[in-house]
Amino acid sequence: QKEVEQDPGPLSVPEGAIVSLNCTYSNSAFQYFMWYRQYSRKGPELLMYTYSSGNKEDGRFTAQVDKSSKYISLFIRDSQPSDSATYLCAMTLNMDSNYQLIWGAGTKLIIKP
Amino acid sequence: EAQVTQNPRYLITVTGKKLTVTCSQNMNHEYMSWYRQDPGLGLRQIYYSMNVEVTDKGDVPEGYKVSRKEKRNFPLILESPSPNQTSLYFCASSLSIVTGSSGANVLTFGAGSRLTVL
Numbered sequence: 132q133k134e135v136e137q138d139p140g141p142l143s144v145p146e147g148a149i150v151s152l153n154c155t156y157s158n159s160a161f162q163y164f165m166w167y168r169q170y171s172r173k174g175p176e177l178l179m180y181t182y183s184s185g186n187k188e189d190g191r192f193t194a195q196v197d198k199s200s201k202y203i204s205l206f207i208r209d210s211q212p213s214d215s216a217t218y219l220c221a222m223t224l225n226m227d228s229n230y231q232l233i234w235g236a237g238t239k240l241i242i243k244p
Numbered sequence: 245e246a247q248v249t250q251n252p253r254y255l256i257t258v259t260g261k262k263l264t265v266t267c268s269q270n271m272n273h274e275y276m277s278w279y280r281q282d283p284g285l286g287l288r289q290i291y292y293s294m295n296v297e298v299t300d301k302g303d304v305p306e307g308y309k310v311s312r313k314e315k316r317n318f319p320l321i322l323e324s325p326s327p328n329q330t331s332l333y334f335c336a337s338s339l340s341i342v343t344g345s346s347g348a349n350v351l352t353f354g355a356g357s358r359l360t361v362l
Contacts, residue, residue, distance in 0.1 A: 167351075173356070174336070174354050174356055175287070175334070175351075175353050177350045177351065234286045236284055236285060
């Protein structure tokens with residue numbers, strides 16, 4: 132079993148829909164949870180991060196962590212074609228050590244105009 | 245512009261022919277890392293470096309070498325490439341230590357190098 136599971140998709144939704152992207156994990160010691168966005172032919176870039184449980188909102192994006200269920204989510208409201216990308220979750224025990232990042236496989240998201 | 249630059253972006257080579265993928269960052273970052281990305285497997289770390297002359301193995305180091313002689317450069321060397329090293333490679337860098345709780349230790353990635361070994 133992988134430490135982090137993420138449905139690879141592709142997930143195809145119409146423009147304007149609410150998108151939910153998810154990851155499950157097995158290590159209850161993870162404290163920091165990140166979402167990276169990767170456009171085609173580009174490297175990943177950090178979209179959002181959260182520490183421990185709870186929600187964090189940034190514009191149309193909301194990151195949610197449920198540590199009791201070992202489940203994290205990224206919600207995108209009013210989705211746009213420009214949101215079409217692969218979304219990777221990543222998590223770690225502490226933010227001092229990037230070498231300890233554990234990555235999901237990524238979910239490919241397609242927003243249809 | 246702050247960035248991580250990788251070269252070449254695309255390369256087709258043959259089994260056994262040594263190659264080097266260069267990586268350079270202009271942000272004075274201490275930490276640098278190489279990943280490979282394969283469908284269904286996500287990002288897997290090959291090697292990382294905490295600072296000059298300090299390197300360590302990641303999850304999939306077999307068949308690769310690295311060096312960190314200067315802070316800005318972190319080349320990835322494939323001494324004798326094999327077809328199972330066909331992949332998309334990413335170099336990334338970050339500050340080594342985050343002080344306080346104000347922000348994530350953000351990794352900055354290069355644009356990727358697509359390598360095909362025949």
